[in-house]
Amino acid sequence: MSEPPSLPIQGTVLTSSSGIEYIKALQRFSDLAILEPKYIFLPSAISDIPIILSYATSQSPPIEVVVKSGGTRSSPWASSKGGLVIDMARLHNVVVSQDKQSVKVQGGALWGDVYEEAMEFGVHVVGAHFWFISVAGFLLSGGYSRLGGDHGLGLDNILAATVVLADGRVVKTSATEEPDLFWAIRGGGNQFGIVVEFVLKAFPAMPSITAGSMVYHETEIKNLINIIQNWKKTHTVDERMALGFSRIAPHFKPTVMLMTYVSGDTARAEKVFHPFRDTVKPIIDRSASLPNLFAVSHVADANFESVPNRANLQGAIVSDIWTDTVLEVWDRWCKFTENDDCHQTSILWEIDRPEKICVAGKADTAFHARDPHYTVLIYGFNHLPTTDDSIQAFISSTVNYIRKEDALKTGKYLGIPLSYARGDEAPEDIFGTNLPRLRKLKAKYDPTNVWSKGFVIKPDF
Numbered sequence: 001m002s003e004p005p006s007l008p009i010q011g012t013v014l015t016s017s018s019g020i021e022y023i024k025a026l027q028r029f030s031d032l033a034i035l036e037p038k039y040i041f042l043p044s045a046i047s048d049i050p051i052i053l054s055y056a057t058s059q060s061p062p063i064e065v066v067v068k069s070g071g072t073r074s075s076p077w078a079s080s081k082g083g084l085v086i087d088m089a090r091l092h093n094v095v096v097s098q099d100k101q102s103v104k105v106q107g108g109a110l111w112g113d114v115y116e117e118a119m120e121f122g123v124h125v126v127g128a129h130f131w132f133i134s135v136a137g138f139l140l141s142g143g144y145s146r147l148g149g150d151h152g153l154g155l156d157n158i159l160a161a162t163v164v165l166a167d168g169r170v171v172k173t174s175a176t177e178e179p180d181l182f183w184a185i186r187g188g189g190n191q192f193g194i195v196v197e198f199v200l201k202a203f204p205a206m207p208s209i210t211a212g213s214m215v216y217h218e219t220e221i222k223n224l225i226n227i228i229q230n231w232k233k234t235h236t237v238d239e240r241m242a243l244g245f246s247r248i249a250p251h252f253k254p255t256v257m258l259m260t261y262v263s264g265d266t267a268r269a270e271k272v273f274h275p276f277r278d279t280v281k282p283i284i285d286r287s288a289s290l291p292n293l294f295a296v297s298h299v300a301d302a303n304f305e306s307v308p309n310r311a312n313l314q315g316a317i318v319s320d321i322w323t324d325t326v327l328e329v330w331d332r333w334c335k336f337t338e339n340d341d342c343h344q345t346s347i348l349w350e351i352d353r354p355e356k357i358c359v360a361g362k363a364d365t366a367f368h369a370r371d372p373h374y375t376v377l378i379y380g381f382n383h384l385p386t387t388d389d390s391i392q393a394f395i396s397s398t399v400n401y402i403r404k405e406d407a408l409k410t411g412k413y414l415g416i417p418l419s420y421a422r423g424d425e426a427p428e429d430i431f432g433t434n435l436p437r438l439r440k441l442k443a444k445y446d447p448t449n450v451w452s453k454g455f456v457i458k459p460d461f
């Protein structure tokens with residue numbers, strides 16, 4: 001094993017000779033995303049990053065560079081076999097501005113870091129559902145949030161950012177400063193540089209939130225969908241539900257799950273939940289009053305601790321929650337998950353008010369999927385490598401079915417948000433009519449394709 005390079009940085013570098021530290025730094029949310037790099041750099045200051053990049057790009061041949069923050073992608077976009085990982089874990093500072101209108105977040109922060117600081121100052125930020133997702137990975141690919149009904153996508157709430165470009169320049173970007181770069185990072189993923197700082201809009205926190213889950217016997221599926229369809233006609237931006245298909249211990253029978261979220265006092269939540277408790281009877285009812293988004297972001301911790309390590313997430317977007325599509329997917333899911341090693345594969349239909357997604361137009365940012373929509377997520381979970389292919393086949397065929405049915409019903413194809421892409425989709429499906437501009441900007445900001453992993457955009461010179 002060659003010695004790690006001695007670079008004048010404040011951070012550290014790990015190699016396979018570093019023992020447990022290296023092993024720990026290899027870990028990802030999904031074992032499917034683990035690869036063994038030659039070097040893992042942990043910058044302790046933003047000024048470390050240009051030095052690391054300069055080292056990587058000056059090697060002959062240049063060494064592959066990837067950036068890791070939350071490590072939650074099931075595709076290995078933040079991992080490298082034999083290359084160099086820049087692990088942003090130490091750059092996680094969060095500062096709420098004095099006027100509480102904005103929050104400065106370093107590029108390696110997780111949403112848990114942001115929610116923890118935000119709750120001290122009584123503000124909310126449009127972030128991910130779970131604390132362990134990174135701010136950068138979430139925002140650069142879209143950002144579906146519990147606050148989305150009110151404030152749109154996470155990336156619509158970025159005020160400014162600081163980016164380290166492939167050539168090592170540190171560039172500030174906003175609507176008025178380097179606006180091309182600002183446009184490209186909002187939906188173009190990791191293809192334009194390493195974001196080392198975001199300035200995000202902050203909003204006054206709501207006083208309390210009631211969130212949790214209710215679980216129903218499988219025979220209630222049709223009744224529950226009817227109640228959801230009724231609720232969906234009039235629900236406000238403060239109420240969101242997700243309809244889930246999951247099997248629960250000990251016998252892993254199919255169950256229907258409702259993930260609940262209502263902001264406001266408990267009395268209001270009780271009113272919203274009434275038909276979900278009265279017309280149908282949950283066999284488990286775990287909704288509770290929680291003080292802030294930090295607490296809400298931990299609601300599913302126990303679920304994630306009990307799932308197998310081979311996780312595979314993919315999603316589709318739909319114009320409506322079509323009852324016949326939901327029921328067909330339910331049948332397919334029940335059948336597929338009879339296999340022991342696929343028991344914990346689950347499906348979630350997320351229902352937020354979709355109007356704010358399309359306040360920004362398709363060409364206003366690089367994020368193209370601006371028709372009003374709902375998201376459907378398929379979480380594949382298995383223990384055995386021998387099950388990987390069948391899980392992948394199930395996920396692909398199900399998302400394709402959902403997308404096709406929606407297009408048939410509406411005559412319109414909504415595309416695929418980068419947030420829930422795998423990497424093998426057609427670039428046109430992800431970026432739509434923004435692709436030509438993205439390719440020109442790739443040539444401007446990363447002409448030698450240093451960012452060669454992720455959803456790669458080919459430069460157009």
Ligand SMILES: Cc1cc2nc3c(=O)[nH]c(=O)nc-3n(C[C@H](O)[C@H](O)[C@H](O)COP(=O)(O)OP(=O)(O)OC[C@H]3O[C@@H](n4cnc5c(N)ncnc54)[C@H](O)[C@@H]3O)c2cc1C
Nearest residue numbers: 069070071072073077078107129134136137143144190195
């Ligand atoms: C369990 C689970 C729940 C999820 N929930 C949500 C949700 O509520 N809403 C939603 O919209 N999405 C959600 N996602 C999707 C998630 O937001 C994306 O997969 C996101 O890209 C993950 O980012 P990460 O940093 O955590 O992961 P990583 O694997 O570390 O990174 C993902 C990509 O972002 C790049 N990247 C990371 N940091 C930087 C940086 N500082 N600068 C440039 N590029 C960077 C990486 O190189 C990689 O290409 C969820 C995913 C999972 C697995």
